[in-house]
Amino acid sequence: KLSLRLEKVASYVPQAAVVADIGSDHAYLPAWLILNGVVKQAVAGEVVKGPFESANQLVQQLGLESQITVRLANGLEAIEPTDHVSAITIAGMGGSLISEILDRGFEKGILTGKERLILQPNIGERKLRLWLQAHQYQLVAEELIEEDGKRYEILVAEKATETTNYSPQELLFGPFLLKEKSQLLKDKWAQELVQKELILSRLSEDNPNHQDKINELKESISWIK
Template sequence: MNEQVLSLRLKKVGEKVPQGARLADIGSDHAYLPTFLTINGKISYAVAGEVVKGPYESAKKQVAKNLLSEKIIVRLANGLAAIHDEDQVDAITIAGMGGTLIRQILENGIKQGQLKKNETLILQPNIGERTLREWLMLNGYGIVDEEILEENDKIYEIIVAKPVGNVHYTEQELLFGPFLLQEKNETFIKKWQREVKSKERVLGDLMKAHVVPRSKVAEVKEQLSWIQEVLV
C-alpha cells in the first residue's frame, strides 16, 4: 500500500468522503488516505493528525514527496486536537482503531470544542462497532451509510454519520448496524457466523465459572438469540 494504491479497506473509506471536502484524517498512517484523495481531486484540503512522533514524521515526508504541503497539513496532536478552527473541516475520517478508542476521540473532541457537530464522520472501527453506534445515537448523529468488507481474512465495517438531532436505534440495530442489517450480504453473514461460535465459547466458559455471573450469561444468550434470528 502507498499513496497511489490504497488497501481495499482505506479505499472504501475514501469513497465515503464527500467530493470537495475539507478533511481531517485522524491517525493518518503515513497520510496515505489524504494524499491519495488529494491527488485524485476528491478533496480540497486536509489535516493529517498523528499522536506519535514517528508516524508524524513519516506523514510529513509523504506529503512533501508529493508536493502537497500547501494542501495537506500534518500535525502532531492527540485526536481531534489536530483540527484548528481555520481549517474549516467538514469531514473527519478515523480508521483502523477500536470502536471504544474512536468513541473516546470523538467525546474528547466535543469537550474540547474541536468537533463542531456539523461534520460528516467516516469511521472504520476494527472492533467495538456497537459502542460507537451508541455514541453516535446519544450525540445526535444519524447513520446515513454503512459498508462491510473482508480483506486478508479480516472483516471490517465502515460507518458514515451526519448530525441530525434526535435519533433512535434498537439494540439490534446498534449491534448489527441499521443498513447492514437490512442488506445482510455474504460478508455480514460470514461475520456473524463467526460470532456465533465465539459467543458459544464465551457462554461455555461463563457456565464453568465458580460463580456464574447471571447478568453476563443473560446478555450473551440474548445476543446469541438475536444473531441466530438474523442468520435464519
C-alpha cells in the same frame, strides 16, 4: 494505490470537502484524496512521533505541503477552527478508542456537528453506534467489506436534528447492514456466534460475577440466530 479498506473510507468523503484524517499514520488517505482530485485541503493528525514523521515525509515527497497540514496532536485536537473541516475520517482503530477521540473532541467543542464522520472501527462497532446515537448523530451509510481475510465495517454519520432511536439489534448489527443482510454479514455473525457460544460454555451459572455477562451473551446469541 490504497488498500480496499481505505479506498472504501475515501469513497464516503464528499467532493471538495476539507478532510481531517485522525490517526493518519503515513497520511496515505489524505494524499490519495488530493491526488485523485476529491479534496483540495486536508489535515493529517497523528499522536505518535514515528507515524507523524512518516506522514510528513510522504507529504514532502509528493510536494503536497500546501495542501496537507500534518499535525502532531491527540485526536481531534489536530483540527483548528480556521481549517473549516467538513469531513473527519478515523480508521483502523478500535470502536472504543474512536468513541474516546470523538468524546474528547465533543467536550472541547472541536466537533461542531457540521462535519460528516467516516469511521472504520476494527472492533467495537456497537459501542461506536451507541456513542453516535447518544450524541444525536444519524448513520447515513454503512458498509461491510473483506480484505485479506479480515472484515471491516465502515460507519458514516451526520448530525441529526433529532435523536435516532436504534433498536438493540440495529446497534449490534448496524441498521443498514441489517437491512441489506449480505452474505458477508452472515459469515461475520456466524463466526461471532461460535465465539460467543464458546465463551458462554466457559462461564458458570453458579458464579454471581458471571451473571451479567451470561445474560448479555445469551441475548446476543438469540439475536444472531
